[in-house]
Amino acid sequence: MTKLVDISGLNIRFTGERTVYAVNDLSLSLGDGEVLGLLGESGSGKSVTLRALMRLLPKKRTQITGKVNVMGRDVLAMNDEELSSFRGQTVSMIFQEPALALDPVYTIGAQIAESVVRHEGKSHAEGKARALEMLEVVRIPSARRRLDAYPHEMSGGMRQRAMIALALACRPKILLADEPTTALDATVQIQILLLLRELQREFGMSVIFVTHDIGVAIEICDRVAVMYAGQIVEQGTLRDIVRSPVHPYAKGLLASTIHGAKRGQRLETIPGTPPSLAEKPHNCSFAPRCKLAEPRCLEQLPPNVEVGPGRAARCVLAEPAVVTT
Amino acid sequence: MSELPLSATADAALQAAPATRARGYWATVGRRIARDKVSMACALVLLLIFLSAILAPWLGLEDPYKGSMIRRLRHIGTVGYPLGTDELGRDMLARLIYGGRLSLVIGILPVILAFCIGTSLGLVAGYVGGKLNTAIMRTIDVFYAFPSVLLAIAISGALGAGIVNSIVSLTVVFVPQITRVAESVTTGVRNMDFVEAARASGAGPFTIMRVHILGNVLGSIFVYATSLISVSMILAAGLSFLGLGTKPPEPEWGLMLNTLRTAIYVNPWVAALPGAMIFAVSICFNLLSDGLRSAMDIRN
Numbered sequence: 001m002t003k004l005v006d007i008s009g010l011n012i013r014f015t016g017e018r019t020v021y022a023v024n025d026l027s028l029s030l031g032d033g034e035v036l037g038l039l040g041e042s043g044s045g046k047s048v049t050l051r052a053l054m055r056l057l058p059k060k061r062t063q064i065t066g067k068v069n070v071m072g073r074d075v076l077a078m079n080d081e082e083l084s085s086f087r088g089q090t091v092s093m094i095f096q097e098p099a100l101a102l103d104p105v106y107t108i109g110a111q112i113a114e115s116v117v118r119h120e121g122k123s124h125a126e127g128k129a130r131a132l133e134m135l136e137v138v139r140i141p142s143a144r145r146r147l148d149a150y151p152h153e154m155s156g157g158m159r160q161r162a163m164i165a166l167a168l169a170c171r172p173k174i175l176l177a178d179e180p181t182t183a184l185d186a187t188v189q190i191q192i193l194l195l196l197r198e199l200q201r202e203f204g205m206s207v208i209f210v211t212h213d214i215g216v217a218i219e220i221c222d223r224v225a226v227m228y229a230g231q232i233v234e235q236g237t238l239r240d241i242v243r244s245p246v247h248p249y250a251k252g253l254l255a256s257t258i259h260g261a262k263r264g265q266r267l268e269t270i271p272g273t274p275p276s277l278a279e280k281p282h283n284c285s286f287a288p289r290c291k292l293a294e295p296r297c298l299e300q301l302p303p304n305v306e307v308g309p310g311r312a313a314r315c316v317l318a319e320p321a322v323v324t325t
Numbered sequence: 326m327s328e329l330p331l332s333a334t335a336d337a338a339l340q341a342a343p344a345t346r347a348r349g350y351w352a353t354v355g356r357r358i359a360r361d362k363v364s365m366a367c368a369l370v371l372l373l374i375f376l377s378a379i380l381a382p383w384l385g386l387e388d389p390y391k392g393s394m395i396r397r398l399r400h401i402g403t404v405g406y407p408l409g410t411d412e413l414g415r416d417m418l419a420r421l422i423y424g425g426r427l428s429l430v431i432g433i434l435p436v437i438l439a440f441c442i443g444t445s446l447g448l449v450a451g452y453v454g455g456k457l458n459t460a461i462m463r464t465i466d467v468f469y470a471f472p473s474v475l476l477a478i479a480i481s482g483a484l485g486a487g488i489v490n491s492i493v494s495l496t497v498v499f500v501p502q503i504t505r506v507a508e509s510v511t512t513g514v515r516n517m518d519f520v521e522a523a524r525a526s527g528a529g530p531f532t533i534m535r536v537h538i539l540g541n542v543l544g545s546i547f548v549y550a551t552s553l554i555s556v557s558m559i560l561a562a563g564l565s566f567l568g569l570g571t572k573p574p575e576p577e578w579g580l581m582l583n584t585l586r587t588a589i590y591v592n593p594w595v596a597a598l599p600g601a602m603i604f605a606v607s608i609c610f611n612l613l614s615d616g617l618r619s620a621m622d623i624r625n
Contacts, residue, residue, distance in 0.1 A: 054525055060455070080529070084528070088525070088526035088527035093526075101521075101522040102519055102522070104541065106536075106540065163522075
């Protein structure tokens with residue numbers, strides 16, 4: 001599998017009134033035709049990582065160091081012109097709240113056409129034709145009529161489909177999905193997930209799917225990276241992570257879902273709250289909340305241990321595991 | 326997903342539903358404002374005033390400049406002079422209708438000019454932000470510090486009397502107000518998700534400003550600008566009243582109000598007529614902009 005996206009040693013720091021170390025020493029790769037899930041709670045740096053990948057973070061207040069390579073090109077070194085053809089054509093993004101991410105004053109058709117005209121230099125009529133085609137691809141009923149519909153005239157599920165149509169209009173190689181199903185109700189959620197999975201195969205795209213919902217990750221991902229406090233604490237294939245998580249945080253996250261929970265029993269929770277990211281971590285960020293924390297966890301950064309092929313965990317507990325397996 | 330019965334039935338139901346043609350945004354706004362009786366009445370009054378002003382030379386009116394020492398200050402309803410005559414014996418009806426030409430131009434043109442300048446300035450200030458925003462907005466604040474009447478008088482006074490100069494001075498008065506509104510709605514829209522979505526799909530800053538931001542803020546600025554027309558009418562009339570706008574023989578409502586002032590004890594009704602016209606046009610524009618505001622608020 002070739003690496004479409006290769007991020008290594010990524011640090012993102014927001015400066016301003018308050019400094020926030022949003023992402024610290026993050027390394028991530030995405031293979032061809034792969035769906036990678038970025039899993040983590042609010043504020044763990046998932047969305048920031050996605051936005052860094054497209055250089056969408058505000059220039060003045062962010063410091064990005066590290067390496068972000070997409071299809072062999074250094075994203076951090078691109079100029080404005082390269083960026084605007086890169087965005088939308090190579091990498092595209094869908095957002096959490098389709099009601100807000102679609103421009104309310106233009107019809108769906110016009111918005112898709114605009115993107116096609118801009119990127120592929122086609123005529124407006126050709127753009128419109130592509131828009132119709134895309135609405136059919138994402139299974140919007142009576143697509144021809146919906147072309148002239150405004151976002152507020154559509155239901156939530158329909159809007160998310162339109163958003164997907166817009167994102168895929170220029171056939172990007174990589175799709176970034178920022179919690180695209182969070183704002184939808186459960187029945188629509190599964191429809192959108194199935195659609196995304198299907199389109200991913202059909203278009204041969206790679207997808208980075210950000211979510212805080214393990215149930216959603218299980219439906220769609222091939223590989224999962226669990227994020228905590230701006231770091232990837234564990235990554236591996238979906239099966240490995242779900243069946244045998246190594247990092248205590250990943251364990252806690254899996255235990256706190258209702259899958260497999262017994263009736264009448266309280267769901268397990270992870271005590272405490274995520275750390276403030278006001279300073280660069282010098283020890284294990286999860287240690288204060290960790291039941292298995294040892295003195296050495298507080299002394300130094302935990303090692304990033306290769307637990308198996310393509311599988312790594314950032315925890316001292318992972319070390320003996322290597323010996324036993 | 327076609328195998329899901331849910332979407333299949335929904336699809337069928339939608340296909341079977343009577344095809345309500347999707348209407349454009351402005352068509353919907355038009356339909357809604359057409360249902361509003363007050364707005365329609367105001368639009369009708371304005372239309373009449375505008376048409377009569379434009380068609381004045383072809384309406385078979387008296388010469389608005391031709392005076393007579395014998396028939397001065399006739400009352401309303403005098404045969405041959407339905408609205409009486411002014412202090413120089415000129416036909417009031419003709420003067421009011423001809424006066425509309427100048428008064429409306431002086432009232433509306435500054436708002437249109439200020440709308441173009443203010444929207445551009447506010448959009449750039451709001452979207453770019455940072456130092457440029459500070460530079461533009463603080464400069465605007467300097468103008469904003471003066472009461473608008475005083476500022477208009479000061480600029481007109483400095484430039485000298487005349488129609489063009491009073492249009493310029495009124496434009497300067499309105500630019501800061503429109504810029505402020507434009508800047509504040511732009512900063513509101515700039516951080517919305519769809520702007521980021523547009524960036525994520527590769528749109529450059531100019532496309533975003535021109536297409537996405539302008540499209541979303543134009544409505545609010547437009548409504549605000551229409552409400553300024555009434556203010557502009559009154560200020561323009563005020564400038565003429567003070568002798569800073571139009572020069573005497575010219576029929577213009579504010580100027581007419583000034584010259585008829587001396588006749589207020591002799592013939593108060595005729596003296597009040599130009600004021601009544603200013604009042605009518607201002608209130609119609611105000612009510613119409615109110616109606617427009619609620620008609621454009623479709624999403625809620």
